[in-house]
Amino acid sequence: MDSGKSFKCTMPGTCVWGKGKVALVTGAARRVGRVIAAALHKHGYNLVIHCSASKDEALAFAAQLNSVRGDSAHVISADLSTTSVVETSERLVREAVAKWGRLDLLVNNAGVYLATPLDQATDHHWNYLMNINLKAPYFLIQAAAPHLRKVEGNVVNLADILGERPSPPLSIYCTSKAAIIMVTKSLAAELGPQEWLSKTPLGRAGTGHEVADAVVFLASPAASYITGSGITTCGGRSITL
Known part of the structure; x- marks a missing residue:
């Protein structure tokens, strides 16, 4: 989904095209998710920072962003690996929308990377990787879609080359990333205007x-x-x- 709206920036580094908009970034306390959240914040977005085990880091990051622009970052903790991932996804979106009354962008960044050789892979490995890397993004999109439609918002799903090229013994991880690539393509068609x-x-x-x-x-x-x-x-x- 894309609003297709244009914007102007006369001075490099000063664009605030996201001013007043709200972004939910999963796994935003550390690494790539944190960098994405910081970049969105720089462009004016209010940030809902999702975290799981890294709550202290998330709170410190939010405090840093709020020191730059007051009441512009909020932390929500949610474990996306559990069997109740659908309900957790719904709660995460509901709380994100409640903070500023809207949602303009969902960034499905949270992911886990784990080697699972075929002779050692377990049901737990499968569910753990699939819940976080695939099931949670799908149901977060489902929960966010009504809110995003209201503002012609966007969804960004993160994958990597292992979703297109196998790399043993990461077969379950590769499968989850290949699947999220297909979810991205499929829901882009479903949520956008199409005449099949x-x-x-x-x-x-x-x-x-x-x-x-x-x-x-x-x-x-x-x-x-x-x-x-x-x-x-x-x-x-x-x-x-």
């Missing part, structure tokens, strides 16, 4: 049987020399978007 059939060369929606046929082919001896690639069963839509 008019953009499909075959001019019709696909069927479950056609997808099943592709699966049967990939599982058959006829596809014995196909690996690491896929078949795009989309009526030609991918060539026109």
Whole structure:
């Protein structure tokens, strides 16, 4: 989602195009998330700083930002790794909106990086990585969407090259990042104006049987020399978007 609004800046370093806007940045107490939050604050945004284990660092960071511009940073602590990640995501957005009465930007930065060799991977590893890296961003977007629509706001999801290139033994992490890339593409289409059939060369929606046929082919001896690639069963839509 993008407002498409333009702005002018006559003096480098003085742009405040985010003045009056509110950004929620997950995992913003440390590392990249902190840098992103600081940059947004510099451009006028009020910041909701999400943290989990790093609450002391988050509070110190918020105090630093508030010393520059009063009442411009607020900390919310939430553990996005738990089984109640959907409810936690809803609470996080609800509290973020309550602070300044609006939400203009959601930055899904929080993530965890963990080696999980196949012979050592556990259900806990899978859930831990997927909850933070994939499930939480998805349901944060779901919770934030109504508020973002009101102000023609934006969502930014962070991924990395491991979402496109495998790097054993980080298979679960790579899978989570590949999935968030697809979530980004998919929800961009869902939340933005789209005319799907008019953009499909075959001019019709696909069927479950056609997808099943592709699966049967990939599982058959006829596809014995196909690996690491896929078949795009989309009526030609991918060539026109």
